[in-house]
Amino acid sequence: MIxxxxxxxxxxxxxxxxxxxxxxxxxIDFAVFTLLHSLGMMNTxxxxxxxxxxxxxxxxxxxxxxxxxxxxxxxxSFDRMQLVRFIILNLVVLGISxxxxxxxxxxxxxxxxxxxxxxxFVTVIINFFGSRKWVx
Numbered sequence: 001m002i003x004x005x006x007x008x009x010x011x012x013x014x015x016x017x018x019x020x021x022x023x024x025x026x027x028i029d030f031a032v033f034t035l036l037h038s039l040g041m042m043n044t045x046x047x048x049x050x051x052x053x054x055x056x057x058x059x060x061x062x063x064x065x066x067x068x069x070x071x072x073x074x075x076x077s078f079d080r081m082q083l084v085r086f087i088i089l090n091l092v093v094l095g096i097s098x099x100x101x102x103x104x105x106x107x108x109x110x111x112x113x114x115x116x117x118x119x120x121f122v123t124v125i126i127n128f129f130g131s132r133k134w135v136x
Contacts, residue, residue, distance in 0.1 A: 014067070017065055022058070022128075028053050028057050055094075092130075
């Protein structure tokens with residue numbers, strides 16, 4: 001029972017760390033997207049650039065803070081396959097986000113920043129489970 005409680009607590013703390021990193025990623029993503037959109041850039045390239053900025057931040061902080069316990073052996077070394085899995089996951093999530101942004105704004109007429117918020121909720125969930133189960 002105690003072991004299960006420790007595992008649950010560790011999982012909860014990991015989820016909180018992921019969300020703290022995710023909040024920072026989201027702030028970077030939204031700031032870059034808003035800036036590019038206000039400068040007249042179309043939604044799709046702005047989404048790709050802003051998402052990429054948040055993703056670069058995400059890899060660094062999730063590797064160093066959120067999922068460090070799972071990779072203690074390679075803590076100080078660079079894991080190429082981990083980076084490849086991270087890039088693949090984030091390309092998939094980016095594709096989903098671009099598709100959802102397009103559907104919400106162009107097909108359903110949802111305002112672009114509201115669409116961005118809705119898409120972010122979906123992509124955070126996909127990204128957490130992909131990162132936890134496959135990447136780190």
